[in-house]
Amino acid sequence: LSEYMIPPEATQVSPLIPFSPMPGGALTANTQMMRDSGDLEKFDQVIAAMKEVVERGGYGTSVTPVSQFYWQQAYANVMFGPWKQIAPGYGRMVLGYFGKTPVKADDEIIKFASEKLDLEPTTENPLDIADRDENKSIDHWIKVLEDEGLEATDENIFIAGACDQKGIAFLKGEGPLMIRKGKNNSGEAEMAGNYTVVVDGKKYSVQVAEGDADIQVSEAAPAIATAAPVPANGVGGVEIHSQTPGNVWKILVSPGDSIKEGEKIMILEAMKMEIDITAPKDGVIASINVNVNDTVADAQLLATME
Structure with missing residues (x-):
């Protein structure tokens, strides 16, 4: 096992976990995905957000796959703002498609899930639904x-x-x-290097090294502004950016297509969750700046429109 990475959080005790039902197996799987996406610093916020997600979701038993539903919805609430996106599994759970939750889910969340997923709440036996x-x-x-x-x-x-x-x-x-x-x-080896940190609004250049190395801290030089590259296939006046790291799963439109406000342009996959990228207004797609299966960073340009 000495050859393999052991996530630090797998060997630690967190006082946050008892207040959010996150089993150990789901914990390390999700923190590894956050580590891969480069947003692990938001881990504590996601754990804290799970309390509300569990309470308003009906207190479903937090074992696979429900623990993953909770995590996905809490992650969405942190990354996109509270209750702006619905994780499909969480949404189907509160709507009754996996059976009755121990406590009735919050009425506002049921309505929100129904609108986002275009599904009506149900009390039907999940096995009968699956058989069809x-x-x-x-x-x-x-x-x-x-x-x-x-x-x-x-x-x-x-x-x-x-x-x-x-x-x-x-x-x-x-x-x-x-x-x-x-x-x-x-x-630990990945931590060594030069970093820029911000303290009280002022930037500092900081060296990180192992052992007893001499560490230097100095005020960072101001960044020189550079022009953003223009995509070769044209550009529109309205830019659509990713709100989270992820992968491009589907692209649903092409340059030149007319689109209505709220219609889907593409779907990203992040943390095993589908993220709809929608048009902010009526218009015409000017450019698609990514390809299917591309890995995208937070705030990366995905498309433009007029």
């Missing part, structure tokens, strides 16, 4: 596996049905391994 969904049938996934040139064994059917396209990618050997080895095993 052809995409959850064994025959459907046998056909998907055959179309992908994969053997339709019981194990493969389970993996594909449970994980959808990520399961197919795994079975084809195309999924990322996400194994951390070498110098990343402690996280």
Whole structure:
């Protein structure tokens, strides 16, 4: 195990956790995703936000997958503002699609989830709902596996049905391994270097080094403004930026398409959650500045429109 990275939070005791139902397995999986996305500094805020998410969501038992639903919704509330986005799993839970929660979910959250997901609340048995969904049938996934040139064994059917396209990618050997080895095993080596920090509005250049090295702190030189690059395929006057790190999952429009305010331009995936990127106004798409499967940073330009 000495070769592998052990997340520091997996070896520590956090006083925040008892107040937010975050099982250990879900904890490290989610902090690793935040670490990969570069927003791990918001971890404490997400944990703190979970209390309201659990209370207003009906106190569903916090085991897989509900603990992930809670985390996704708390993450969305921190990254996009309170109750601006709905995590699909959390939304379906409060609407009753996974059965009855121990306590009735908050009426405002039920209404919000219904509007965002375009689904009505239900009291129907979840098994009956699932039986009507052809995409959850064994025959459907046998056909998907055959179309992908994969053997339709019981194990493969389970993996594909449970994980959808990520399961197919795994079975084809195309999924990322996400194994951390070498110098990343402690996280300490990555900290060495030069950093700029802001204290009371003033910027300082700070050196970080291991051991007893001589550390120098000096006031940072002002940054020189540079012009932003203009995309080759044209640019519109209205810019649409990412609000969180993630991956581009689907692009739904093309340059030249007319679009109404609130309509989807593309869908990002972040923290196992779909993030809708919508038009801020009526207009025409001028440029799409990313491609499907691209990794995007926080505040990165995604598209422009007129």
